[in-house]
Structures are given as structure tokens and as C-alpha cells.
Amino acid sequence: MYNVQVYNSIAEKGLAVLNLASYNVGNVEAADAILLRSYNLHETPIEPSVKAIARAGVGVNNIPLDELTEQGVIVFNTPGANANAVKELVLMSLIASSRNLFRAVEWTNSLQGEGETVPEQVETGKKEFVGTEIQGKRLGVIGVGAIGVLVANDATALGMEVVAYDPFISVNTAWQLSRDVQRAHSPEEIFQTCDYITMHVPLTDQTKEMLNAKTFQQMKPGMKVLNFSRGELVHEDDLKRAIEEQIIDTYITDFPNEKLLSMKNVVAIPHLGASTHESEVNCAVMAATQLKQFLETGNIQNSVNFPNVYLPYTGRRRVTVVHQNIPNMVGQITSLLASQSINIADMMNRSKGQWAYTLIDLDQDLENHDEVIEQVMKISGVRHVRVI
Structure with missing residues (x-):
């Protein structure tokens, strides 16, 4: 019998993976494993009996990874389980930014109280929001993992010219990538030639603030940048200057903060990338399955530390x-x-x-x-x- 401590609300389909005949699941003593989403384990004592922790999601910032690794605890995450949800939000944002949809809707809502003049004002004001179509435009995808490959493939299906850069692309991803997606040999090739950039890379010492004053200066004026990976990938003071210099036309991010909210031409989304019912179920099932496989067979799949x-x-x-x-x-x-x-x-x-x-x-x-x-x-x- 295995004891699994559960934090947060985990989708029932995920919990169902753990056969109740072999598992005690919930608030347990002497836990063999922990299953969680965003619960902060940094401030929670972890029992010596814990052998593994599964995060129903990708980021593990809420888990004391170095400490657990030293103790020999296997930590899992669920890469790819939320990929479709993020991909759909990226494509939606790509089209909406091209059509100035965010600003247009905000302006339309400001007409409340204008009475019978609203239709006339709409017809007069709409010319301020004339946009462009994405068909035929060039999209640069930096990072072709579980999410990046879906974005690249679907963008080509929408008629975009797609170029991707990823020096660490896996064999499995390479098999999935459409033959219509071009390969960039350096990030500079994307900065210099694309109309849009979307980033799908982890936050590391190498990727932190990868978009900065130097890289912004290499971009075509009017660039639209989408960041659904990590806020720290962008140097925000340099971003502000690039917007003021009209190098960056629009910056869309899933990671708002006070500084970004004060900037013009920034669309701040409240971290909705993986916020779908389907994604939560997929992550829960994947996390529970990996935990079950490890406890019962010792096999490890999608560990972040082993x-x-x-x-x-x-x-x-x-x-x-x-x-x-x-x-x-x-x-x-x-x-x-x-x-x-x-x-x-x-x-x-x-x-x-x-x-x-x-x-x-x-x-x-x-x-x-x-x-x-x-x-x-x-x-x-x-x-x-x-x-x-």
C-alpha cells in the first residue's frame, strides 16, 4: 500500500489513476509520494519517507529542488500536457495583435453612455484600428519543444512563413515538425528577418534576458513579440526603450508585473497559458501516471532532477x-x-x-x-x- 499526499485540487481523472486498492490518497501520514500543482513546498516539512514528488504542471519553482535532489527524491513534471492549451493562446494572441483587437475592444467599451451615437462613432473610429493579416508574414519560433512544434506547425497551416531556432531539438520533435518549417541557424537570423517572434524556451542562465538592448536593435521596426514561457526572458527596461523607439510594436506576455502594466503597447495576460479544463486534466493524469509507474516499477519518466x-x-x-x-x-x-x-x-x-x-x-x-x-x-x- 502506497501513501500519496495530495496538495491543491487535482482533477478526479488524475486521482483515478492511483488505484484505491493499492493507494491511500489525500492527507496521509508517512507519505511515499506527493502530488501537487502550485502548492509551495519550500515552507512545508517533507517527511523522510517521501521518495517522489509529481508536479501537475511544468514549472517547479514551488519545489525545493536542490534540497530534494541531495536527499535522493525524484521530482517529476508534466512537459507537453498543457502544450495544446498554450499553443491555442499563442495563435489567438498572434491574430488578435495583428488586427489590433485588444486596443479596439478597449476603445469600444469606452463608448458606454454615448447612447444612439455609438454606431456612428464606431464607423468613424474603426479606421484607427486597421490591422494586418498574418498570412504570408514571417514568424520566428525560438524553442521547438512540445509547445513550439505545435505553434510552428499550425502557423504554417495558417499560411505563415515559419522559421524555427533550437540548437537542442530532440529527435522526437524533429519527426513531428512540418517540412514547411524552415531552420534558423542562429537567433540573429530570426531577429533580423521576422515580423513576429514567439519564445518557447526554459529559463536558464543562457536564456535569461535573451531579449535585450542588443537583440532589440537587430529587429525589424514594428516587431510583435509573444512571451508565453517566462517573464525573465526579456529585459524590461530595454523593452520599454524598444517600444518607445517603435522597434517593438506589441509585446504580449503571460507574466504581468507592475512595470509592464505601466508600459504602452504591452498586452498583459493573467497567466492563462495552461488554464483550460482539458489541460488541468491532462497534467493531473500525466503526473499521477508517472508517480504510479515509479512507485510500482522504479522506472523514471520526465524527472527534472534525475x-x-x-x-x-x-x-x-x-x-x-x-x-x-x-x-x-x-x-x-x-x-x-x-x-x-x-x-x-x-x-x-x-x-x-x-x-x-x-x-x-x-x-x-x-x-x-x-x-x-x-x-x-x-x-x-x-x-x-x-x-x-
């Missing part, structure tokens, strides 16, 4: 080891098992940075598995051991 590891589960006794990625670690583990006359049937080891994870299937049952766990835990660099 490598993905999959070894088909055949029902054999399985040992899982979370450890530092240092020389001779696997050799020490296998030698210890051999010293106990334990034969290995299959094994897989994968690393991610300074951390690694090893799955070992055994040819026999373990009558003394508590003793084996204790012995493996004594190996320097091992953080967690489990027998399934």
Missing part, C-alpha cells in the same frame, strides 16, 4: 539506487550483491549531471532485503535504496 530510466518490469525482484554520478559506483553495488550470492538478471544505469540512477533486476527473491538496503546505503555517494 535521468529518465526505463527497464521493462517483468515481476522480478528489483533494486533501485539513487546515487552520485562518480566512478566505480555501479561496480561497488554489483560487487556487494555478488558477495551476498545475489545474481543479477538485468540492469540499467543512467546519469544526469552529477546524479545517477540504477535499476537492477534479480534472479531470486530477497529474504534479507532490509539488510541489503542497509549495506548498499553504506556505499559513499548513495542517497536512496529501494527494493520492489
Whole structure:
């Protein structure tokens, strides 16, 4: 029986993944795992019994990742589960900004109280909001992951010329990308040639404030920029100057703050990217499925702090080891098992940075598995051991 602590409201279809015959789900003691959305774990004591945490969403800023990694706790997120929701909002914003829809609706609403003159004023005033069509325009997509690939493909279907830049594109994404999407060899190619830019990259030291005074100066005047990834990707003081210099015609962001709200030509959306009923269900189901798979088989999929590891589960006794990625670690583990006359049937080891994870299937049952766990835990660099 596994105990899963649940924070936030998790979609019922997600909770249904955890078979109630094998799981205690809700507010539990001695939790084996935690399932949450935006709940802040930085201020919450985490029991030593916790082996994994699943976030029904992409960002993990609400989780003390470094501390948990050091303890050997696997942290999952759900990349791609909300991709369609974000894609639709990006495309909507792309079209709406081109047609000046945001400003036009705001102006129309200001006519309240004008009585019978409203129709006449509308006909006179609408010329101030003449827009452009996106068909035939050039869209630059920076970052072609789960969301970027959908945006790029659908934008080509709408008749746009699409060019994408991503030096780390995965093989799986490359297979999904439309052949009509052109490849950019550098971000500068997008800055210099596109009419629109949409960003779909994670926030890292390399991407922080990637749009700044230098990059704005490379852009065509009248650029429209869409940011549904992270607010910190843009240097906001430089953005303000670029708007004043008419380099940036419109900046649409899903991450409002006080400074942005005071800027002209900024459309601030209240973080609605993944806010659909379908997205919440998809994220919940994906998070619960990954948690269930890990607890029952030890396999890891979509961890943010440890490598993905999959070894088909055949029902054999399985040992899982979370450890530092240092020389001779696997050799020490296998030698210890051999010293106990334990034969290995299959094994897989994968690393991610300074951390690694090893799955070992055994040819026999373990009558003394508590003793084996204790012995493996004594190996320097091992953080967690489990027998399934």
C-alpha cells in the first residue's frame, strides 16, 4: 500500500489513476509520494519517507529542488500536457495583435453612455484600428519543444512563413515538425528577418534576458513579440526603450508585473497559458501516471532532477539506487550483491549531471532485503535504496 499526499485540487481523472486498492490518497501520514500543482513546498516539512514528488504542471519553482535532489527524491513534471492549451493562446494572441483587437475592444467599451451615437462613432473610429493579416508574414519560433512544434506547425497551416531556432531539438520533435518549417541557424537570423517572434524556451542562465538592448536593435521596426514561457526572458527596461523607439510594436506576455502594466503597447495576460479544463486534466493524469509507474516499477519518466530510466518490469525482484554520478559506483553495488550470492538478471544505469540512477533486476527473491538496503546505503555517494 502506497501513501500519496495530495496538495491543491487535482482533477478526479488524475486521482483515478492511483488505484484505491493499492493507494491511500489525500492527507496521509508517512507519505511515499506527493502530488501537487502550485502548492509551495519550500515552507512545508517533507517527511523522510517521501521518495517522489509529481508536479501537475511544468514549472517547479514551488519545489525545493536542490534540497530534494541531495536527499535522493525524484521530482517529476508534466512537459507537453498543457502544450495544446498554450499553443491555442499563442495563435489567438498572434491574430488578435495583428488586427489590433485588444486596443479596439478597449476603445469600444469606452463608448458606454454615448447612447444612439455609438454606431456612428464606431464607423468613424474603426479606421484607427486597421490591422494586418498574418498570412504570408514571417514568424520566428525560438524553442521547438512540445509547445513550439505545435505553434510552428499550425502557423504554417495558417499560411505563415515559419522559421524555427533550437540548437537542442530532440529527435522526437524533429519527426513531428512540418517540412514547411524552415531552420534558423542562429537567433540573429530570426531577429533580423521576422515580423513576429514567439519564445518557447526554459529559463536558464543562457536564456535569461535573451531579449535585450542588443537583440532589440537587430529587429525589424514594428516587431510583435509573444512571451508565453517566462517573464525573465526579456529585459524590461530595454523593452520599454524598444517600444518607445517603435522597434517593438506589441509585446504580449503571460507574466504581468507592475512595470509592464505601466508600459504602452504591452498586452498583459493573467497567466492563462495552461488554464483550460482539458489541460488541468491532462497534467493531473500525466503526473499521477508517472508517480504510479515509479512507485510500482522504479522506472523514471520526465524527472527534472534525475535521468529518465526505463527497464521493462517483468515481476522480478528489483533494486533501485539513487546515487552520485562518480566512478566505480555501479561496480561497488554489483560487487556487494555478488558477495551476498545475489545474481543479477538485468540492469540499467543512467546519469544526469552529477546524479545517477540504477535499476537492477534479480534472479531470486530477497529474504534479507532490509539488510541489503542497509549495506548498499553504506556505499559513499548513495542517497536512496529501494527494493520492489
